[in-house]
Amino acid sequence: MRLGIVSDIHGNLEALDAVLADLAKQSCDRVVCLGDFVGYGASPNECIERLRPLISGAVIGNHDAAAIGKLRLTYFNVDAAEAARWTDAQLTPEHRAYLLALPYRIQEEGALLVHASPTEPDGWHYVLSTADAGEEMKAYDDPVCFIGHSHVAGTFERSDTGLRYTRDSQMNLAPDRKYLVNVGSVGQPRDGDPRAAWVVWDRESGRLEHRRVGYDIEAAGRRIVSAGLPQFLADRLQWGE
Numbered sequence: 464m465r466l467g468i469v470s471d472i473h474g475n476l477e478a479l480d481a482v483l484a485d486l487a488k489q490s491c492d493r494v495v496c497l498g499d500f501v502g503y504g505a506s507p508n509e510c511i512e513r514l515r516p517l518i519s520g521a522v523i524g525n526h527d528a529a530a531i532g533k534l535r536l537t538y539f540n541v542d543a544a545e546a547a548r549w550t551d552a553q554l555t556p557e558h559r560a561y562l563l564a565l566p567y568r569i570q571e572e573g574a575l576l577v578h579a580s581p582t583e584p585d586g587w588h589y590v591l592s593t594a595d596a597g598e599e600m601k602a603y604d605d606p607v608c609f610i611g612h613s614h615v616a617g618t619f620e621r622s623d624t625g626l627r628y629t630r631d632s633q634m635n636l637a638p639d640r641k642y643l644v645n646v647g648s649v650g651q652p653r654d655g656d657p658r659a660a661w662v663v664w665d666r667e668s669g670r671l672e673h674r675r676v677g678y679d680i681e682a683a684g685r686r687i688v689s690a691g692l693p694q695f696l697a698d699r700l701q702w703g704e
């Protein structure tokens with residue numbers, strides 16, 4: 464069973480199409496999405512339309528919740544709030560209803576899937592350190608939990624000797640260890656690598672691969688600026704920050 468996991472697409476159709484082309488070559492049995500379909504990018508409806516028929520499950524992200532009025536914009540920075548209001552005005556009724564019906568957490572193939580953090584899936588906490596991860600890993604008994612939200616791809620691994628963090632792209636998940644895997648972001652990476660990120664996990668062999676895919680960043684940026692969204696949201700795609 465090979466599971467493809469995408470997250471934080473953020474309305475970036477150019478990045479999503481590049482990931483879907485790569486995904487098609489990876490013979491995944493199923494694909495899931497960890498939320499933030501929309502927000503920041505200029506193609507919210509197109510991204511939902513593209514992804515929805517391909518995925519077997521998805522959870523809601525904070526930007527999805529903000530765009531449909533389920534989360535107040537108080538904690539968003541100026542650009543994120545502006546993008547959320549713009550997305551709110553763009554979403555079709557059908558796509559709004561789709562986002563509204565998404566759960567905060569799902570199980571798939573013995574793994575837990577949430578957008579931000581397993582301790583409080585609707586609290587939108589960031590898991591940025593091994594200290595954070597240690598607390599989060601107490602909140603589930605599953606061997607693996609997949610998250611997004613920080614847009615930084617990497618893996619926390621708990622073994623008898625302690626907890627470590629690695630950004631290795633290829634790993635073998637051991638059955639006697641516990642994992643918290645951040646799959647990174649398709650549409651707005653913030654780990655210094657501007658290429659779109661996604662993950663393939665082979666449940667039986669334990670093989671985990673963080674994949675990166677180049678895409679037409681300038682085209683995505685031009686679409687953001689043409690839509691009247693903040694220039695910064697186009698610029699940051701170039702830096703991957």
Ligand code: ZN
Binds near residue numbers: 499524
């Ligand atoms: Zn996000």
